[in-house]
Amino acid sequence: MADLNETFVEFNDIIKLSTTRKDELRKSRNAVREDIKDYFNKNRDLHTVKFKGQGSFSMNTSILPLSGEYDVDDGVYIFGKKEDRPTTSTAHSWIVKAVENRTDQNTIDKNTCVRVQYAKKYHIDLPIYYKTTDSNHEFFYDSEDVPELAHKGEGWVESDPYAFKLWFEKAAKDKDQLKRIVRYLKAWTDNKHHLNLPSGIVFTILAVNNYVSNSSDDKAFLETLEAIQKSIDDTRSYWASYVCKRPTINTTENLLDKYSSETRKKNFLDALDGLINSGKQAIELKSKKDACAKWQKHLGDRFPCSTIEEDDKELAKAFTVTDQIRYDNKSA
Known part of the structure; x- marks a missing residue:
C-alpha cells in the first residue's frame, strides 16, 4: 500500500501562507488599524474602537488560492451607548473614510464589510460590529452583549466570529x-x-x-x-x-x-x-x-x-x- x-x-x-506573506498581511492590517483609530480619535466623541482578527487567517488555516489573491478578515468593533448606535450605512461610511487613502486602489464598500485592496494581490476585509459594553479586557466579549454586524442590506445582525475562532x-x-x-x-x-x-x-x-x-x-x-x-x-x-x-x-x-x-x-x-x-x-x-x-x-x-x-x-x-x-x- x-x-x-x-x-x-x-x-x-x-498551499499554506508563507511566513513572509503572513508578515506582510499583519503589517498592512496594523497600518489599517492605525488609520481607523486615528479617524475615531479625531472625529468620534461618542464612540471608541477596537479590533479582533477573525476567519482563516486568525485560525491559521488560510491557503494561497489559485487566483493568487489572498486576504485577511479583521473585525472592527465600535463601542458606544445603545442610543448612539449609527445606521449600518453610516458605520460603513466611517470606516470607508478612515481607510480610503491607505492604498492607491479603490476601497470597496460591500454589504458585510469594507474592503481595502492592495496592488500585490491581497486585500483586507473589515466587517464592522457594534457593542454597548466594553469590559476593557483583551477579549471584550460577554454572553449578554453579543456583537452586532453592520449588514447594509439586513441592518444590525447578531454575529460573533471571535466565538467561532475560540471554538x-x-x-x-x-x-x-x-x-x-x-x-x-x-x-x-x-x-x-x-x-x-x-x-x-x-x-x-x-x-x-x-x-x-x-x-x-x-x-x-x-x-x-x-x-x-x-x-x-x-x-x-x-x-x-x-x-x-x-x-x-x-x-x-x-x-x-x-x-x-x-x-x-x-x-x-x-x-x-x-x-x-x-x-x-x-x-x-x-x-x-x-x-x-x-x-x-x-x-x-x-x-x-x-x-x-x-x-x-x-x-x-x-x-x-x-x-x-x-x-x-x-x-x-
Whole structure:
C-alpha cells in the first residue's frame, strides 16, 4: 500500500501562507488599524474602537488560492451607548473614510464589510460590529452583549466570529493534522471552484465534527472525508442529514441551506464521492506515483507528484509477491 504522508505534508507547505506573506498581511492590517483609530480619535466623541482578527487567517488555516489573491478578515468593533448606535450605512461610511487613502486602489464598500485592496494581490476585509459594553479586557466579549454586524442590506445582525475562532482553537488544540486537513479541503474546493462547493467555514465545521486522526495524513484525510460523507450525504445513507450548523451564535442556522438546490447539492455530494473513491483507490495502490495521480486529479496540479522518488526494483518485487500470493491462493 502506498504511503503518501510525506507528499500530503509537502502539499500543505505549498498551499499554506508563507511566513513572509503572513508578515506582510499583519503589517498592512496594523497600518489599517492605525488609520481607523486615528479617524475615531479625531472625529468620534461618542464612540471608541477596537479590533479582533477573525476567519482563516486568525485560525491559521488560510491557503494561497489559485487566483493568487489572498486576504485577511479583521473585525472592527465600535463601542458606544445603545442610543448612539449609527445606521449600518453610516458605520460603513466611517470606516470607508478612515481607510480610503491607505492604498492607491479603490476601497470597496460591500454589504458585510469594507474592503481595502492592495496592488500585490491581497486585500483586507473589515466587517464592522457594534457593542454597548466594553469590559476593557483583551477579549471584550460577554454572553449578554453579543456583537452586532453592520449588514447594509439586513441592518444590525447578531454575529460573533471571535466565538467561532475560540471554538475552533479549542477543538484543534494540539491537532496540527486537523488544521492541515482543513487546508486540504480548501485546496480541493479551490481546484473545483467551477462547481461552487460550500464555503471554507462549512468545511471547517465538518472537519472538526468528523475528524479522524491517523499517523499518516492521506489516511486521516480519507477517513475524515468518509465520516463527513456518512454525516451529510442523505442520498447514500438514510440516517445522514444534509446539515451543517454553526457551533456558536445562531446555532440553528443550517449553513448548507444555500447549497441545497438540486444542482448544487448533487454537484457537491458527487464531487465528495469522487474524491473518496479516488482516495480509496490511492490507498490500495502499491506505486506512490500512481497513488499520487489519483489524489492529484482532485487536489490539482499543486499536489506534488513530481517529487516522489520510487524504487522500481522494490515496486516490482511488491507486485511479484502479491501475484505469487494470489496464485498460491487460487491453487489451494
